[in-house]
Structures are given as C-alpha cells and as structure tokens.
Amino acid sequence: MGKVTLRNLSLSIGPERVLDDLNLTVEQGELLVLLGPSGCGKSTLLQAIAGLTGISGGQVLIDGRDMAGVDPGRRGIGMVFQSYALYPQMSVRGNLRFALKNAGLPRAEIAARVDRVAAMLQLDGVMARKPSALSGGQRQRVAIGRALVRDAGLLLLDEPLSNLDARLRNDLRAEIRRLHDATGRTMIHVTHDQVEALGLADRIAVMQGGRIVQVDTPERIYRQPDTLFVAQFIGAPGINLVPGQVLRDDDGWAVATDLGRIGLDGPPRAPGQVQLGLRPEHFVTDTQPRPGAIRAQVDRVEPLGADTYLHVTAAAQRLVVRALSGRDIPAPGATVYLSPDPAQALLFDAQTGRRM
Amino acid sequence: MIIVEHPESHAGRGWRLGRVVVHVTLAVVCLFYLLPLYVMVVTALKPMAEIRAGHLLALPAAPTLAPWAAAWSTACTGLSCDGLAPGFWNSVRILVPSVLLSVAIASLNGYVLAFWRMRGSQVLFAVLIFGAFIPYQVLLYPMVMLLRGLGIYGDLTGLVLVHVLLGLPILTLLFRNFFAGLPPDLIHAARIDGAGFWGVFLRVLMPLSAPVCAVALMLQVTGIWNDFLFGIVFARPETYPMTVQLNNIVNATQGVRLYNVDMAATLLTGLVPLMVYVVAGRLFLRGLLSGAVRG
Numbered sequence A: 001m002g003k004v005t006l007r008n009l010s011l012s013i014g015p016e017r018v019l020d021d022l023n024l025t026v027e028q029g030e031l032l033v034l035l036g037p038s039g040c041g042k043s044t045l046l047q048a049i050a051g052l053t054g055i056s057g058g059q060v061l062i063d064g065r066d067m068a069g070v071d072p073g074r075r076g077i078g079m080v081f082q083s084y085a086l087y088p089q090m091s092v093r094g095n096l097r098f099a100l101k102n103a104g105l106p107r108a109e110i111a112a113r114v115d116r117v118a119a120m121l122q123l124d125g126v127m128a129r130k131p132s133a134l135s136g137g138q139r140q141r142v143a144i145g146r147a148l149v150r151d152a153g154l155l156l157l158d159e160p161l162s163n164l165d166a167r168l169r170n171d172l173r174a175e176i177r178r179l180h181d182a183t184g185r186t187m188i189h190v191t192h193d194q195v196e197a198l199g200l201a202d203r204i205a206v207m208q209g210g211r212i213v214q215v216d217t218p219e220r221i222y223r224q225p226d227t228l229f230v231a232q233f234i235g236a237p238g239i240n241l242v243p244g245q246v247l248r249d250d251d252g253w254a255v256a257t258d259l260g261r262i263g264l265d266g267p268p269r270a271p272g273q274v275q276l277g278l279r280p281e282h283f284v285t286d287t288q289p290r291p292g293a294i295r296a297q298v299d300r301v302e303p304l305g306a307d308t309y310l311h312v313t314a315a316a317q318r319l320v321v322r323a324l325s326g327r328d329i330p331a332p333g334a335t336v337y338l339s340p341d342p343a344q345a346l347l348f349d350a351q352t353g354r355r356m
Numbered sequence B: 001m002i003i004v005e006h007p008e009s010h011a012g013r014g015w016r017l018g019r020v021v022v023h024v025t026l027a028v029v030c031l032f033y034l035l036p037l038y039v040m041v042v043t044a045l046k047p048m049a050e051i052r053a054g055h056l057l058a059l060p061a062a063p064t065l066a067p068w069a070a071a072w073s074t075a076c077t078g079l080s081c082d083g084l085a086p087g088f089w090n091s092v093r094i095l096v097p098s099v100l101l102s103v104a105i106a107s108l109n110g111y112v113l114a115f116w117r118m119r120g121s122q123v124l125f126a127v128l129i130f131g132a133f134i135p136y137q138v139l140l141y142p143m144v145m146l147l148r149g150l151g152i153y154g155d156l157t158g159l160v161l162v163h164v165l166l167g168l169p170i171l172t173l174l175f176r177n178f179f180a181g182l183p184p185d186l187i188h189a190a191r192i193d194g195a196g197f198w199g200v201f202l203r204v205l206m207p208l209s210a211p212v213c214a215v216a217l218m219l220q221v222t223g224i225w226n227d228f229l230f231g232i233v234f235a236r237p238e239t240y241p242m243t244v245q246l247n248n249i250v251n252a253t254q255g256v257r258l259y260n261v262d263m264a265a266t267l268l269t270g271l272v273p274l275m276v277y278v279v280a281g282r283l284f285l286r287g288l289l290s291g292a293v294r295g
C-alpha cells in the first residue's frame, strides 16, 4: 500500500511549466523528503499526486494504478497542509472524524479510530476544543491525526513544521519519524529546510525549477551531489566553490586556482574549467604555517554550538571553514593556514554544473 | 475615532480646536437625524387634540397607544379600512421566501463560481457584476412581460420571483468573494477527506459563512421590506406589501388627517428592518470575531 510512481509528469499553469517531465518512484513504506527552494513546485507536485490539481501530461500511479480521473478522496491518501487547514468551526474531534463520517463508517468504529489516533498523538485532553484554542504544536498534531485516522497507505506532508519554533520543530520531526516507523506508511514529506531533510529522510529528492535533479540517500546527497545546485543547496554553512583549471603536472592531477595548486587524488580526470567544491569541514585549519597550506585571514568567527566556523579571505576568495575543536579559536584578523583534503574535493564541470 | 496627541508638539491647541469642531459637527448631524424621529415618536403617542394644540416638540401630556392600534387594524386607504395588518402579512409572505431563496441560490452560485472552474465562468462573472448595477427602472417593463407570460403577474409568487432575480447578482458576488478569500487548502483538505460537491459546501463552507450570511440577510431584508416600486407595479390591492399600504393610508384623501395614526403607521413599517439591523448586526459581529479561519 502506498507505492507512488510518477511517469513523465508535467503540469503547466498558463505558459509556465511548474512541473517538468518528472519521473520518480517512492517505494512502499519509504519516507521520501522532497527538498527544494521556494517556488520550485513541491506543493504543486503533492497536489498533483493528491489529485487536487489537474496535470498536463504523464501519469500518477499509486500502487500501480493510474490515478487519472480518481477523486482525491478515493486515492488512499492522507495529507497534512502547511497551513494545517483545520476546519475552524469543528472541534478537534469533529476534525478527526470528518473523513470517517464522509466514508459512512459505523459510529462505533469512528469513535474507536478517533480515540486511537488521539491517544497516539496525545490529543485526548483537547478533543472538545476548537482549533483556534490550540497551540501551534497541537494544531500540527491534529492535522497529522486527521491524515492518519483514515488509515491511508500514503501520507503527504506539505511543510508541516515550517511555521513552528526551532525547538518544537525538532521534537515534532522526531515524532514524524517515529510515526513513520510505527505505522509503516509511505510518506512524502515536503520541506525547504535541508537540516530537516537530512535528519528525516530515507531518501531525498531534490527539486529545482520543476524538475527533480537528484534522488538519493541523505548521506549521498551530501557527499556526492550530482550537480552544483544540489551541492550548494545542501549543507550549512554552504559549500565553498573555487573556480579553477584541471591540469596534470609532475605531481599528478591538480586544480590550478587563485588559492594556488590544489592536488587531487583518485582517478585521472579530463582537463578543463571546473568549480572545485570544498565543504567547511574539508579543510584542516592551523594557526602555524604548514607546507602547501593556504594562507588566509579570519574575517569573522561564527560559533554554532558544537562547531565554530571561520569566515576567511584567501587570495580574494571568501571561504567558510570549520575550526578544529579542542584548539584555540583564532580571533578576527588573525592569520590561519588551510589545508584542503584532496580526497573530499568535489569537481563540477564549469559549463554544465555536473559533477565529474 | 482615535486622536493621537504628541506631548512635545506645539500643535496642542490646534488639536483641541479640531476636536471641538469634530464633536460639534457630529452633534449637529445626530440632531438632524434624530429630531424628525423624535417628532414622529411623540406625535404617534399624542391624541389628535394635543396635536392640534400645535406644540410639535412637546412631550405627550396624555400618552396613548390608540393611534398605533388604529394604524395596525382600522386605518383607511381609499378602498378599505383594515389598517396596515394585511400589508404586513403580505410583506412577510413576500419577504421570507424571497430572502431564503435568494440567499440559498446566491451562496450556491458563489461557491460554484469560486471553486469549480467551468467553461464560461469568467463571462458569467462579468455579467453578474454588470447585473448588480443595472437600474431597476430599465427592467420594469420586461419584467411585467415576463410575469404576464408566466401567468403570475399580480401574484405574490411573481413578486417573490422579481426580488429573488434582482437580488442574485449582488449576493452571488458577495458569496463568491467571501469563498474565494478562504484558504484554498481548507477545500483541499475537505476533498481529501472525501467530501463531495455538497459536502464541501454544506459541511465546511456554510458553517463558516455566518458573517457573510448576516450581510446578505441585512441587505435583502431591508431592500425587500422597503421596496415600494416593485410592490406597486407587480402587486394587486389584495397583495400590496406594507410600504404600498402605508402610502395609501397616509395619502388617503377623505376626512381629517390623523397625523398620529400616520406617524404610528410609518414607525410600524420601519420596525422590521430596524430589528434586523439589531439582530443580524450582532450576529455579524460574532461571526467576525469567531472567525480565526486560519486554524
């Protein structure tokens, strides 16, 4: 139950192609996170899967069945909306049982199912309240409960955590993951928060301008982004990109950049213009000169709890690097020496943006 | 009214002067509207002898409700002496079905126009806006022809039809705009929850529509109750609404003018719209306050 297949799915609104030839399979029981910047078509894609909007081309299949012409209420899905969209005139109980009443279930069964979901989401105490009398977190749980109560095999969640404070967001993120593991349902979770995506997903589908540019595990999305866009979108602070030229010299393959020669290891590469991608943790940062290290000046120190990041300038290039923990943190204005780890460096074709 | 006073500003005197001007103006305007009402009320409570004595503004020396009773049940038009009562019941019989039908149809129309994209809905919308602003006089003759053709000219049914038809454009716009302003996700959620065309309308949207229903109710009740033009054109003496009846009583030419009865009759006729403002107005406010649509 709940396997989703998209085949060449397209959707245009007026002249604009909002979804462009999407192909994607979400396996049964998988938690897939749709990640992308604002306006890239994530909500539209969920609505297309749910049947809330018409599509211009291609197919949506749920459990192998073509959903063309099937009502949203008959697709076997539950949905959580970004705005929650709780029925304001109904109590929490009324919200939870609305779908079951529409389905014409017997009263006893409705009551049993509503109570079960309410217990699972700890909503017992607020069942008689109207949504306007709930906290943000409670509203969010009612919205999830409303999607769960139908026992649908597929759950679509459209940025359910986006308008909560950071603390609550973390709690509820864990709760969503726990719910997924407990119920075994297929979930498609939309977000533009990459931390949320990395922490939650079985697989992440990264969207850009109505297309899916990469579908992979969080680990691989982070370590082996297919394109410059994915590399830049994932990771906070963001990846450092340095333009350069691949060449081969006496010491092997290297990239010539403004920062100097950065040696590469691994298999030989084709010469050409590239963008060299180095994440902040791919540098060893030292206060003493080392052979081959890049000299840089610290502009700003950004302590983010566990890690501290240094914003530095090296040869007119601005970089963000992680300061080694357990050592003295350099002050702004200090000079540091950076040694990039060649094994971690990502190379992108400067023309196409694809990883080489 | 909010008047902000800046402590450091040297315009303090100017502000105070401005406030005096505003208050005096308001008081004059109030007086202008309330004085005739006051005269009507006291006149309607005076016996004729007192009125002839001529103190227009004096309080009644021996207040009496007799003029009210006369206005209700025995005042004479040129033809009969049954008072306003028959007109009142005619008006009720016109008002209730007209209001219910027009609000029911208009809310449904507004719902369809707001959410269910269909061919020609844009054109229909434009026509509706146009329809809301057509002067009624232009429609009189075609309407007479239409009702004749249908064989209900002079019937209450015909009058109801006229009121419903003419109320639809503006009410439909009202409902459409209200529905179109609701978050679309609310309707999406209802559709996912398996609500169909009627389920979305009756169970999700209408319960949220108290404010707009109150507005529609006020518009329609006052409009239809106060209507004189259609009443006199489309009704017969037996089916005259209260306004036409009032006109005929006040303008009856035989005998002495009973000012107290005329005033009482006028006040009685105005009572219904007044009550609707009080009741629906409160409903309207409550609807607005309990809104919190973005659950």
Ligand SMILES: Nc1ncnc2c1ncn2[C@@H]1O[C@H](COP(=O)(O)OP(=O)(O)OP(=O)(O)O)[C@@H](O)[C@H]1O
Binding pocket: A013, A016, A018, A036, A037, A038, A039, A040, A041, A042, A043, A044, A045, A192
């Ligand atoms: N009714 C519409 N008419 C025209 N364009 C629309 C309409 N609805 C959406 N779009 C466009 O479709 C694109 C995708 O919108 P969508 O709401 O799916 O983005 P999103 O990825 O969910 O963004 P966000 O993260 O901000 O929610 C946007 O560029 C938007 O401008």
Ligand SMILES: [Mg+2]
Binding pocket: A042, A043, A044, A082, A158, A159
């Ligand atoms: Mg969105």
